Amino acid sequence: MTNHRDPIEDWLSRDVEVMAPPPGSFQRVRRRARRRKAMQAASAAAGVAVIVAAGISVPVLTGNLFAGTGPARVRTGAPTAGTHTPPRPSATSRPTPSASHRSFPGPALADAGHGQAAPPGFRPVSVTFVGNRGGYLGAVLGQAPCRGHTCTAMAGTATYGRAWTGVGAPPAGPSAVSQVRFADPANGWAYGPALWATHDGGKTWRSIGTHGGYVLDLAAVGNHAFAVIGHGGAGCGASSTALCNRFTLMSAAVTSDTWAPVPSGSGSGHEVAGGLQLTPRGGYLLAGGRLYAGPLTAGAWRAVPAAASGTPSCPTSPGADDVRLIAPGRGTLYLACGSVAGSRNLSLYASGDGGRTWQARGSGPVTAGAATSLAVSPGGTLVLATTTGLYYSSAAGSWRKAAGGSANDVAFRYIGMTTAKLGVAVPANPAPGDLFVTTDGGRTWQARPISR
Incomplete structure (x- = not known):
């Protein structure tokens, strides 16, 4: 019978005599292991940032400048561009909070002017101002270099732009954001195409599920917030929201993360950012070639009937x-x-x-x-x-x-x-x-x- 024993295995199975190492060897091994472990950890963190940042085009933003809020902390599996047809948002958007949905603490908007300076190289893409004790607080969302890559950054001002300091930003990761809105110094949102919310002025942010849709627009006034969700259509995706051929208007209290569809607030067609406008008396939505209007409360929004003559043709035949x-x-x-x-x-x-x-x-x-x-x-x-x-x-x-x-x-x-x-x-x-x-x-x- 042929002996199939591996000669390498045979050699390894022999008894060997262990020789004592030279003096100081164990100490040198420990020091090298510690250095190697630190280098591996740094390389892994940088690698994650490269992958996430490379997958999303500017001005859609990823990552975060504050420690502990990098892309590695964000849940993966967010929607990406493709030819699928996202389902219509369900009756409510109820996220399941978990550690992967939350950011780590950062400076609050109310502390603008008293914290760390805004990062060098900051490029703004969206800004919002709210009243605060007789003055105004402003928050700007943008991008800034970090760790050799581009990360999401936010800055705040209490002097209408004369001085800016850093504010906590959402670790947007694969669910990216490009716009910011605050209703008051505590309650705000970063959105487009994903949705993140803060209720402590930017100290922490939480990802809000949109059930397969993409946030096209968002506005808030008083205690009410409204968002336009785009969905449906071949090619509708996170990086191609212009191809979404249906929209749904959602609303929530500014202190809540539970969003519900507005009665009669959905239709076919597309909404361009800025088509949602709110006043203390009600709101307007220009979408799908029609003008909608409705109350800030739970009432229905309806298409505004056009007069027989004198109506501009551009909204209805764009x-x-x-x-x-x-x-x-x-x-x-x-x-x-x-x-x-x-x-x-x-x-x-x-x-x-x-x-x-x-x-x-x-x-x-x-x-x-x-x-x-x-x-x-x-x-x-x-x-x-x-x-x-x-x-x-x-x-x-x-x-x-x-x-x-x-x-x-x-x-x-x-x-x-x-x-x-x-x-x-x-x-x-x-x-x-x-x-x-x-x-x-x-x-x-x-x-x-x-x-x-």
Whole structure:
């Protein structure tokens, strides 16, 4: 019979005499093992950050700058882009809290101005301001270099942009975010396409399930928050929300993480960020070629019936390149219609009855770029962000280009007014630290650096 015994095994099975090591060998082994373990841990952490950051394109943000809140702490398995059809959100969105859903503590928004400086190289993508004891607190969501990669970062200000300090940010990981909104100094959300919530001013954040949908828009006023969830359609995904062909309006109390569908607040078509606007008296949603309106309470939202004549055609028959912006003022709803191709001249309309009838208010400014964001100050001044600068109109008639030095001819993605005098604008491609602020109602704008 052939002997199949492995010669290596035979050699290893022999008895050997163990020789004593030279003096000091054990101590040297222990020291090297400790160094090797530390290097392996650092390499593993860096590797996780590379994988997560590489999988998501800017300005959708990942990771976190504060210790203990890196991407490795985030649950995997979040939705990714593809050709599947996400299910319609269920009656309620009830997350199951766990350690993997939560962030680790960071500075609170209420402590803005008293903590660590905002990280160097901070690039803002979204900003929000809320009232606080006679003043205003602002939070900006952005990205900053960290550990050789790009991480989610947040900064806060108590001086309307004159000074910024770090604020705790969600460890977005594979469920990324690109926008931030706060209802008050404690309750806020980071979203688009995922949803994270904080109820302690940013100290901690928790991931909120959206049941296969993607958050397109979110707004809050008083004790009420509303979110537009996109879903359905081939190609609808986290990185391709423009392909979602259905929407559902959800609501929640600002202190709650339980979201429920708004009665009659769903339909076919797409909603572009900014189409959801809230006032203390009610809300508006421009989506799927229709204007919806409803109360802030649990009542139904309904499509606004259009008058037989005088109704602008742009909301009901939008083209692929059309611009449709709404902005509620004090007793007046404004609508701007235009195109990103050909003529850059906007048509402006105003409604005093919630969108049932409209009156033409002339044209917007003739620009070399496209309009991106429209807002109305409490004093009635309209401000407009475009891809070639900022504009203002005191009477919704004639428009003037705002003076701003470095703001001239810059492309902007967002503009908003906190008071009749104070406002903020976010560049589309910000240089590190650039955010623009007005203190005279939109006539002039100054850059306010976030990181020094």
